[in-house]
Amino acid sequence: xxxxxxxxxxxxxxxxxxxxxxxxxxxxxxxxxxxxxxxxxxxxxxxxxxxxxxxxxxxxxxxxxxxxxxxxxxxxxxxxxxxxxxxxxxxxxxxxxxxxxxxxxxxxxxxxxxxxxxxxxxxxxxxxxxxxxxxxxxxxxxxxxxxxxxxxxxxxxxxxxxxxxxxxxxxxxxxxxxxxxxx
Amino acid sequence: xxxxxxxxxxxxxxxxxxxxxxxxxxxxxxxxxxxxxxxxxxxxxxxxxxxxxxxxxxxxxxxxxxxxxxxxxxxxxxxxxxxxxxxxxxxxxxxxxxxxxxxxxxxxxxxxxxxxxxxxxxxxxxxxxxxxxxxxxxxxxxxxxxxxxxxxxxxxxxxxxxxxxxxxxxxxxxxxxxxxxxxxxxxxxxxxxxxxxxxxxxxxxxxxxxxxxxxxxxxxxxxxxxxxxxxxxxxxxxxxxxxxxxxxxxxxxxxxxxxxxxxxxxxxxxxxxxxxxxxxxxxxxxxxxxxxxxxxxxxxxxxxxxxxxxxxxxxxxxxxxxxxxxxxxxxxxxxxxxxxxxxxxxxxxxxxxxxxxxxxxxxxxxxxxxxxxxxxxxxxxxxxxxxxxxxxxxxxxxxxxxxxxxxxxxxxxxxxxxxxxxxxxxxxxxxxxxx
Numbered sequence: 001x002x003x004x005x006x007x008x009x010x011x012x013x014x015x016x017x018x019x020x021x022x023x024x025x026x027x028x029x030x031x032x033x034x035x036x037x038x039x040x041x042x043x044x045x046x047x048x049x050x051x052x053x054x055x056x057x058x059x060x061x062x063x064x065x066x067x068x069x070x071x072x073x074x075x076x077x078x079x080x081x082x083x084x085x086x087x088x089x090x091x092x093x094x095x096x097x098x099x100x101x102x103x104x105x106x107x108x109x110x111x112x113x114x115x116x117x118x119x120x121x122x123x124x125x126x127x128x129x130x131x132x133x134x135x136x137x138x139x140x141x142x143x144x145x146x147x148x149x150x151x152x153x154x155x156x157x158x159x160x161x162x163x164x165x166x167x168x169x170x171x172x173x174x175x176x177x178x179x180x181x182x183x
Numbered sequence: 184x185x186x187x188x189x190x191x192x193x194x195x196x197x198x199x200x201x202x203x204x205x206x207x208x209x210x211x212x213x214x215x216x217x218x219x220x221x222x223x224x225x226x227x228x229x230x231x232x233x234x235x236x237x238x239x240x241x242x243x244x245x246x247x248x249x250x251x252x253x254x255x256x257x258x259x260x261x262x263x264x265x266x267x268x269x270x271x272x273x274x275x276x277x278x279x280x281x282x283x284x285x286x287x288x289x290x291x292x293x294x295x296x297x298x299x300x301x302x303x304x305x306x307x308x309x310x311x312x313x314x315x316x317x318x319x320x321x322x323x324x325x326x327x328x329x330x331x332x333x334x335x336x337x338x339x340x341x342x343x344x345x346x347x348x349x350x351x352x353x354x355x356x357x358x359x360x361x362x363x364x365x366x367x368x369x370x371x372x373x374x375x376x377x378x379x380x381x382x383x384x385x386x387x388x389x390x391x392x393x394x395x396x397x398x399x400x401x402x403x404x405x406x407x408x409x410x411x412x413x414x415x416x417x418x419x420x421x422x423x424x425x426x427x428x429x430x431x432x433x434x435x436x437x438x439x440x441x442x443x444x445x446x447x448x449x450x451x452x453x454x455x456x457x458x459x460x461x462x463x464x465x466x467x468x469x470x471x472x473x474x475x476x477x478x479x480x481x482x483x484x485x486x487x488x489x490x491x492x493x494x495x496x497x498x499x500x501x502x503x504x505x506x507x508x509x510x511x512x513x514x515x516x517x518x519x520x521x522x523x524x525x526x527x528x529x530x531x532x533x534x535x536x537x538x539x540x541x542x543x544x545x546x547x548x549x550x551x552x553x554x555x556x557x558x559x560x561x562x563x564x565x566x567x568x569x570x571x572x573x574x575x576x577x578x579x580x581x582x583x584x585x586x587x588x589x590x591x592x593x594x595x596x597x598x599x600x601x602x603x604x605x606x607x608x609x610x611x612x613x614x615x616x617x618x
Contacts, residue, residue, distance in 0.1 A: 028381050028419045084497065084520075119581070120543055122523035122536050122565055123610065124389055124433040124446065125491050125498050127409070128454040128475035131430055135452035153452060154408050155430060159386035164359060166563060166581060 068109075068181030073098035077179040079137055080172065083118070086132035088140055096137060099179055100144025107147060110183040113137050115155040116162070118171035123157055130155030137177045152182075218253035219340060221246070222280045225257065227265035227287035232296055232320050238329045242284065245333035245347040245373065248590075249575070250597025252340075255280055267301040272308040280305055284336055294320045298328045302336050311339050323376050330371065346570040347372055350614040351577060352380075352390045352399055353588060356607040367401060369416055372570075372613070374588070374601045380416060392614045393436050400424075400434035400443060411445060413461070424461065430454050435479045444469070444479035444488055456490050458505070469507060480524045489514070489524040489533065498522040500535055515548065517555050523566065527573045532593065534567040534576055545578045547593055558591040559598065568612045569593075577611040 068074070076095045079088065088096065103109050115130030134153035141151060161174045223243045246252040255278060257263075264270045265287045275283055286300030295317055302312035312335055318328035327348055334345030351374075355366045367381040367390060381387060385404040392399060393413075400413045409431045414421035425431040429448035436443060443461060448454040455476045456469040470476040474494035481488060489502050495513065499521050503511040515521035520538035527534070533548040537557065545559040545567045558567075561580035568577050575590045588601040588611045601608075 028414055028421050119563065121498070121520060121538075122478060122491065124478045125475065125493075125522045127388075127430055127432050128446070128448070128477050128493075131448055131452050131454065132475065138452075153429070156386060156404070157388075159388065159404070160361075160363070161359065164584065166584065 066181040066183050068111075069102050069106075071098070074102055077181075079133075079177040079179070081133055081175045081177075083120075083171070083175065084129065086129060086136045088136055096140045097144060100141045100146055103141060103150050104145035104147075107150065108183065109181065110150050110152070111141075112152045112154060112180045112182050114178040114180060115153065115157075116160060116174055116176050116178070117158045118174045119158045119161065119166065120171065123159070126157035127155050128157075130157045133175075133177050137179070218247075218251055219282070220253050220255070220280045221282040221284065221336075221340075222255040222260065222275065222278065223284045224260060224263050224265065224286075226285075226298070226300070229288035229290055229296055232290050232294075233288050233325060234320075234322055236322055236325045236329075238286065238288065238298060238325065238332065239284070241326060241329035241373075242333045242336065245330060245345075246336060248373065248599055249337065250592055250599065251337070267303050267310050267313070270303055272303070272305060276305050282311075282336075282340060284332070286332065291317065296320055296325065296328075298325075298332065300332050300335075302339055312336070326371060326375060330373070343574055344572045344616070346572040346574070346613070346616070348617060349571060350396070350617075351588075351611050352392065352614065353579075353611040354387050354390065354609050356609070367399070369399075380414065380419065388610065389433055390610060390612050391434050391436060392612055394438055394440045394615060396615045396617060398436075400436065402432050402434065411443070413443075424464075425459060430477075433478050435481055437481055438483055438485040444481065446477040446479070456488060456503075469503060469505070470511065472511075478523050480526050482526055483528060483530045489526060491522040491524065500524045500533065514550070518546075521546075525567055525569055527569050527593070528571055529573055532569075532573070534569060534593075536565050536567070545576060545591065547576070556593075556595050558593065558595045559589070564589075566610045566612075570613050571616045575613075577613050579609045579611055 073095050079092045079096060103111065113134040115134035117126040117129045131153065134155055138151050138153055142148065162176065163170045163173050223239045226238045243254045247254055264285050266285060270283060270285065283303050283305055284300060286298060289297050291297050298316045298318060300314060301310055303310050314335055316328040316331045318324040330348035333347040337345035349372045350369055351372055352367065352369045355368055357364045363384065365383045365387040366379045367387050368377050369380055370377040383403060383405050388402040390399050390401045398413050398415055400411060402409050402411055410423055411425040411431045411434050412421050412423050424443065425445060427447055428450040429452055430446055432446040434443045434445045441461060443459045445457055445459055446454050447457050453473060455471055456479045458467045458469055469488060472492065472494050474492050476490055476492045478491040479488050486505055487502050488505055489500060491498050492501050497519050499513055500515040501511040501513050514533065518537040518539060521535050523536045525534045531550055533550055535546055536543055537546045539557050542562040543564055544557050544561065545564050546555050546557045548555045558576065559578060559580065561582060563581040564578055566579050575592055577588060577590045579586055579588050586607045586609055588608050589598055591598045
């Protein structure tokens with residue numbers, strides 16, 4: 001998966017107040033009184049004591065998105081699902097076909113398919129369900145002639161709801177695959 | 184090239200984030216009809232070394248919180264003895280209490296404190312327990328000493344080891360995506376003394392204690408995909424143990440701590456259960472089915488894995504021998520949705536989430552008889568985890584747009600809620616007994 005670069009300097013400017021040191025989105029923390037150890041997640045793990053002393057600047061990697069194509073169908077990036085189901089619904093066919101045609105005719109374009117579920121049931125099962133949903137969209141895109149290398153999948157299960165709420169209206173919006181153009 | 188270097192990075196400031204912890208308060212929502220009546224007399228203090236901590240109040244909260252005990256109001260105590268020889272048993276018997284707990288703090292060399300306590304049976308005047316707990320001079324250590332007093336009283340009266348001096352871990356979440364903040368928190372079993380051991384702008388999931396309570400395994404999406412880490416709780420030292428294509432989820436330590444059961448989907452997106460040897464990194468595939476297989480739990484003898492699978496259509500619980508010599512066996516039939524198995528410390532009970540009359544609830548199935556008891560009463564309850572003494576489960580629920588942690592006795596008679604001041608709290612896991 002190709003990704004955009006943004007100079008780290010920009011980030012540093014953004015967090016100048018806290019001191020720029022951490023490139024990681026997370027911060028493992030020792031229990032009070034124990035020595036703090038920072039272990040890199042990628043082998044580099046550059047987190048300096050300065051950032052820690054400043055009170056904890058947490059740096060997150062977000063974005064990493066491209067605008068993607070415009071157009072009636074192509075502007076739609078959300079595919080919805082029925083409860084505990086990973087079957088594409090007929091009403092979403094036009095949307096998926098449009099993205100399939102675009103990706104097949106733009107081999108440099110890349111998308112990440114993010115699978116999500118509603119909040120009901122167990123969390124790790126929902127990770128499996130979200131992955132199945134992402135795979136269902138991926139299969140439909142492959143049928144349109146999209147190359148496997150253009151597609152990545154990730155499942156967030158119920159961890160990243162689109163809307164808050166514990167009713168069918170919220171749940172229906174959260175059972176989704178987001179088509180995210182990364183290039 | 185490290186993955187994060189290729190990301191668009193945005194930053195936000197979280198000054199003081201590490202001290203902003205979700206504090207939990209216990210609220211008893213129901214209790215047994217016939218709790219054991221006892222008097223817990225305020226302990227003689229050691230001023231100022233005890234920092235004003237009320238040991239007897241902590242003991243009382245623990246014991247009452249179990250639903251098994253009803254404590255006498257202090258205002259009704261005519262005397263407040265602090266040693267057994269000062270208890271006028273005939274007078275105390277008239278208060279209709281079965282037992283009395285008395286105690287005192289005294290300073291020791293090296294800045295430590297001794298907590299001496301005694302438990303007396305008021306029906307016959309017999310002294311049942313006389314014990315000393317030594318604690319460092321800190322609020323956390325003194326709280327722990329108080330929990331050990333409660334453990335001793337609980338064990339002597341009920342004949343079951345207490346689990347008050349234990350810890351829980353849970354995940355706390357603030358905000359909605361993309362501005363969420365996730366924290367992995369370790370706290371005392373009563374929710375006090377919370378410590379953030381990890382924080383991230385991306386999901387943290389599925390914490391799992393190592394059998395010795397030194398490590399937590401968990402899933403982190405910090406690099407935008409799911410990865411499994413193990414982190415030493417005391418030091419914060421950690422390592423990534425699985426970052427394969429697709430899902431890396433649902434870690435569970437084997438009872439001998441040598442292996443992790445986990446869920447991997449590969450790039451093909453088919454979740455199955457695998458066993459990862461933590462020393463050699465050798466991976467062994469345990470299930471191979473086109474369905475979603477996930478949420479592995481070990482039997483205490485390490486011979487069986489219990490897991491969730493939708494191979495029959497909806498999610499149900501199955502068991503498979505770790506040696507893989509026989510096929511997976513379906514264990515649940517009573518509900519259209521049964522998921523997230525956990526096995527009691529004695530290996531006889533299966534806790535899970537079931538769909539019960541349109542609500543997701545915590546249930547326990549007796550593995551020998553197949554009998555199922557639904558223990559919780561919410562609509563979105565999940566993530567049950569056994570206390571190390573097997574007497575209680577901790578789980579999370581959601582009500583009125585807020586989430587909470589709660590405990591239930593496995594006989595179904597007692598539930599209590601640990602209320603969070605703010606944010607979402609979820610996925611509680613009860614740690615092992617401390618040595």
